[in-house]
Amino acid sequence: xxxxxxxxxxxxxxxxxxxxxxxxxxxxxxxxxxxxxxxxxxxxxxxxxxxxxxxxxxxxxxxxxxxxxxxxxxxxxxxxxxxxxxxxxxxxxxxxxxxxxxxxxxxxxxxxxxxxxxxxxxxxxxxxxxxxxxxxxxxxxxxxxxxxxxxxxxxxxxxxxxxxxxxxxxxxxxxxxxxxxxxxxxxxxxxxxxxxxxxxxxxxxxxxxxxxxxxxxxxxxxxxxxxxxxx
Amino acid sequence: xxxxxxxxxxxxxxxxxxxxxxxxxxxxxxxxxxxxxxxxxxxxxxxxxxxxxxxxxxxxxxxxxxxxxxxxxxxxxxxxxxxxxxxxxxxxxxxxxxxxxxxxxxxxxxxxxxxxxxxxxxxxxxxxxxxxxxxxxxxxxxxxxxxxxxxxxxxxxxxxxxxxxxxxxxxxxxxxxxxxxxxxxxxxxxxxxxxxxxxxxxxxxxxxxxxxxxxxxxxxxxxxxxxxxxxxxxxxxxxxxxxxxxxxxxxxxxxxxxxxxxxxxxxxxxxxxxxxxx
Numbered sequence: 001x002x003x004x005x006x007x008x009x010x011x012x013x014x015x016x017x018x019x020x021x022x023x024x025x026x027x028x029x030x031x032x033x034x035x036x037x038x039x040x041x042x043x044x045x046x047x048x049x050x051x052x053x054x055x056x057x058x059x060x061x062x063x064x065x066x067x068x069x070x071x072x073x074x075x076x077x078x079x080x081x082x083x084x085x086x087x088x089x090x091x092x093x094x095x096x097x098x099x100x101x102x103x104x105x106x107x108x109x110x111x112x113x114x115x116x117x118x119x120x121x122x123x124x125x126x127x128x129x130x131x132x133x134x135x136x137x138x139x140x141x142x143x144x145x146x147x148x149x150x151x152x153x154x155x156x157x158x159x160x161x162x163x164x165x166x167x168x169x170x171x172x173x174x175x176x177x178x179x180x181x182x183x184x185x186x187x188x189x190x191x192x193x194x195x196x197x198x199x200x201x202x203x204x205x206x207x208x209x210x211x212x213x214x215x216x217x218x219x220x221x222x223x224x225x226x227x228x229x230x231x
Numbered sequence: 232x233x234x235x236x237x238x239x240x241x242x243x244x245x246x247x248x249x250x251x252x253x254x255x256x257x258x259x260x261x262x263x264x265x266x267x268x269x270x271x272x273x274x275x276x277x278x279x280x281x282x283x284x285x286x287x288x289x290x291x292x293x294x295x296x297x298x299x300x301x302x303x304x305x306x307x308x309x310x311x312x313x314x315x316x317x318x319x320x321x322x323x324x325x326x327x328x329x330x331x332x333x334x335x336x337x338x339x340x341x342x343x344x345x346x347x348x349x350x351x352x353x354x355x356x357x358x359x360x361x362x363x364x365x366x367x368x369x370x371x372x373x374x375x376x377x378x379x380x381x382x383x384x385x386x387x388x389x390x391x392x393x394x395x396x397x398x399x400x401x402x403x404x405x406x407x408x409x410x411x412x413x414x415x416x417x418x419x420x421x422x423x424x425x426x427x428x429x430x431x432x433x434x435x436x437x438x439x440x441x442x443x444x445x446x447x448x449x450x451x452x453x454x455x456x457x458x459x460x461x462x463x464x465x466x467x468x469x470x471x472x473x474x475x476x477x478x479x480x481x482x483x484x485x486x487x488x489x490x491x492x493x494x495x496x497x498x499x500x501x502x503x504x505x506x507x508x509x
Contacts, residue, residue: 134280143282145289156285157267163280 006070019063019074020048028076031105033092033175034126035064039135043077044126046088047105051075068135088214095121101175121192123153129170235262235410237269243451251287255294263299300335300342300461302380303361304328304361309348312355316370316468320356323373338383349353399495400485409485411436416445422485424469425461429450434463439492442503452499460497477503 001012006023012021018041023030033045043065052074060081063074075081089109092102094116101105102124105111125144130153133139141164145152155161240257244250251273251320258269265288274281288294306321321332324343330336332345347448351357354366358373360380368376401408411423414436421436426448433449435458452458460469471484477498482494482505489508496503 128280140280140282143280143286145286147290156270156281161281 002068002070004068004070004074006074007076013068015067017068019050019061019066019068019072021054022068023063023074023076025052030063030076031109032064032103033101033124034128036128036132036173038149039128039131041065042131045083045092047092049081050083051078051081072121082109085109090114090118092124095119095125099124099175102161123154125151125176126175127153128173128175129153132169132173137165137167139163139165139169141165142170217230234268237272238276241273251277251284252291255284255288259294261469263303264295264297267296297335298339300339300343300383302361304341304343304377304380305349305353305361306332306343306344307347307349307351307357308345308373309352309355311348311352312357314354317356319370320358320368320373323370324377324446327373327377341377366373368401397439398441399488400493401488402465402467403469403471403484403486404467405462406486407462407464408488409438409462414447416447417438417443421447423463423464424465424483426450426452426458429460430459435460437495441506458497458499466505471507475501475503477501 002017003010003012003014003227004019004022005011006026007021007028009026011022011026013025020030020032020035026164030050031047033047034042035048038181041064043062046062049060050066052061052072053059054073058080063076066179086109089102089106090113091104093111093114096102097114097118097120102203127144129143129176130144139161141161142153142155144152155164163223173195240261242255243257247253251466252268254273254277255265256450259265262269262463262475270288270491271281273279274284276277277284278360288296304324306317306324308317308321312320320417327330328341329460330341330342332343335342346359349357349359349364351364355365356479358368359378360376365372365376388461399408399410399420400422406505409422409424410420412420414421414423415441418437419439421439424437426433426435428450431450435446435448438445457480461467462469469483469485470481471494472481473482473484473494475482475498478496478498478501480496480498480501480503482503483497485493485495487493487508491506491508494508
């Protein structure tokens with residue numbers, strides 16, 4: 001067991017527990033975006049930053065990826081943390097200003113200014129969909145392409161993936177956007193149910209065993225062929 | 232281009248833990264780009280998902296998913312080259328080739344790319360064409376470089392070097408010529424020998440140019456492996472009592488047509504050789 005202090009409250013946790021898990025156990029609110037229970041921590045959004053260490057050696061770390069250490073002193077809402085967190089939200093807001101999740105975060109954490117150029121991206125590269133596809137759905141249909149500025153998420157060769165089961169898990173977990181719902185792009189879209197209304201999911205043989213996360217799906221709603229009705 | 236070649240490359244890397252980067256490097260070295268079927272084969276053979284392999288292939292700038300031209304032109308735009316006018320060299324290449332960086336000319340002759348540093352800063356501005364470094368390039372030299380490349384860099388090098396000359400050799404035992412006129416290496420008939428190592432037997436062709444170490448082999452002979460050589464006509468083993476001055480192996484004797492014996496080291500990667508003229 002490892003004993004650590006979070007905001008002055010002492011707590012013993014098992015080895016390998018992350019700071020985020022320990023803080024959530026004590027009830028300290030730490031905002032997260034890329035973190036999701038059941039998926040491996042990734043540390044992409046940097047929203048969950050906390051301050052560890054003391055004095056001049058104090059530093060900001062992402063709590064979702066940092067394992068608890070013996071005698072560690074964690075502070076989750078110091079002025080430094082709050083300032084950095086607001087900056088992160090401002091940056092996320094600049095890249096995806098249309099995202100409801102990010103807008104909510106901004107209002108919750110009192111981000112009232114927008115100093116950066118708005119990019120109107122549809123993705124913040126949090127990697128939730130990639131991890132969902134690989135870890136929960138064992139689909140391995142989507143992944144990262146390229147790097148740096150040109151990094152994107154998509155299927156190999158940007159073609160319809162052979163391993164994709166159209167479960168819609170990636171769209172379900174997306175915190176920021178409607179990235180995978182590429183409804184206007186008929187050829188490359190993963191689902192495109194709403195465009196052709198022929199319900200690609202229904203045409204699949206194993207439809208009954210399929211886990212559909214797109215509930216309610218536009219296609220289902222319009223055509224009234226929700227899988228619960230078919231059965 | 233075949234599936235087998237890709238399988239062979241994957242097989243080669245199986246024992247050292249499926250290094251995806253090394254597999255992709257070998258495929259790129261062979262085809263000059265990464266064909267999509269090759270990525271699919273690698274994914275099937277290594278058991279790694281196609282997205283991971285595609286991710287690696289798109290992450291590194293070295294890998295290309297588009298076919299490249301016959302010649303690869305790299306112009307350096309690193310800091311040192313930049314202050315010495317690298318940008319104007321790059322612009323000149325762009326003007327001469329009529330393509331932006333990262334593209335291939337319509338006739339598939341040249342692929343033009345810019346790089347951020349080639350590690351030869353003292354020679355700047357640097358341009359590299361097919362592995363040949365051109366140092367202190369001037370805008371006026373760009374056209375000349377491209378013309379030279381079209382003629383072929385290797386040919387010019389061999390013809391201009393007096394230490395490199397063509398030889399004609401025969402077997403020391405049956406005196407039958409070993410030259411293969413149908414198989415050219417360095418634009419000159421090659422020397423055909425039979426090789427055997429471990430449980431493999433096949434043909435190997437050495438360059439007929441004295442001083443050139445280019446070979447073509449049925450098998451990929453690992454470096455530092457000792458291989459037995461035989462005459463393809465009388466099947467006698469070609470092994471001389473002379474020891475290689477560089478590595479201590481028994482050398483391969485070859486009878487020179489004009490009189491004399493040239494001896495080469497059988498070890499792959501060793502460049503030891505002796506020339507005795509009668």
